[in-house]
Amino acid sequence: MKTLYLMRHAKSSWSFEDLSDHDRPLNDRGRDDAPAMGRALAGRQIKLDLLVSSTAVRALSTAALVAKELHYPHEQIKVEERIYRADPLELLAVVRELPDEADAVLLIGHNNTITDFANLLSPSAIPEMPTAAVVCLKFNIERWQDLDRTNAEYYFFDAPKHHRS
Numbered sequence: 501m502k503t504l505y506l507m508r509h510a511k512s513s514w515s516f517e518d519l520s521d522h523d524r525p526l527n528d529r530g531r532d533d534a535p536a537m538g539r540a541l542a543g544r545q546i547k548l549d550l551l552v553s554s555t556a557v558r559a560l561s562t563a564a565l566v567a568k569e570l571h572y573p574h575e576q577i578k579v580e581e582r583i584y585r586a587d588p589l590e591l592l593a594v595v596r597e598l599p600d601e602a603d604a605v606l607l608i609g610h611n612n613t614i615t616d617f618a619n620l621l622s623p624s625a626i627p628e629m630p631t632a633a634v635v636c637l638k639f640n641i642e643r644w645q646d647l648d649r650t651n652a653e654y655y656f657f658d659a660p661k662h663h664r665s
Contacts, residue, residue: 502639502647503655504595504621505541505548505606507566508614510534510632510660512558522584526561533632533660534562538569540663541606541634544656548572549602552594554583559608562632566606583609588617598644606634621647624654633659 510530519525526534551572553563563577582594591613598605609617611629618626618635626635636655639647 501603502641502644503604504637504639504647505546505604505634506614506618506629506637507537507562507606507608507634508611508629508631509554509556509559509562509608510537510565512631522556525557530558530562530631531565534565535569536660536663537632537634537658538566540658541566542569542571546570546604548604548606550578550598550605551576551608552578552580552583552598552605553608554610555579555581556584556610559583559610563608566608583607586613588613588620591617592620592647596645596647600643602644621649621652622654623649623652626654626657630659630661633657 510533511527512524512530513527551563551567553559564574567574567577580594615629621637635657638653638655640651
């Protein structure tokens with residue numbers, strides 16, 4: 501059994517017009533939402549074998565904040581450059597290449613791709629993923645290369661708005 505958590509990076513800032521899209525940081529809400537979602541995942545007793553992030557600053561920042569809440573070692577975050585500009589089929593290739601010893605993986609990427617990828621795999625429709633939202637899918641497989649919608653089971657969708665008071 502393999503478990504894949506798909507997360508859209510937390511809310512980013514548009515305040516720095518001289519920065520490239522790749523280098524945009526999180527804004528205040530993003531810096532609040534990312535750890536809140538990490539705590540929500542920790543509350544579900546989630547233990548990651550691998551955390552994979554886009555190279556974009558906002559995605560890596562999200563990964564670091566979530567990793568801290570899950571007690572996942574920051575230095576073990578795998579940075580995958582193909583995620584940044586990937587389409588859903590390119591993300592599928594990235595996931596199918598994951599090491600088979602990793603049974604529970606969190607992948608942090610970007611919209612619209614992350615929502616489209618979730619819908620490519622999920623037997624249930626996934627709504628447009630807001631920033632810092634997470635989808636959990638489980639697959640009745642032993643090897644990531646066998647990942648497919650036909651062996652997928654939808655487990656949950658969670659978003660920061662569910663955790664704000």
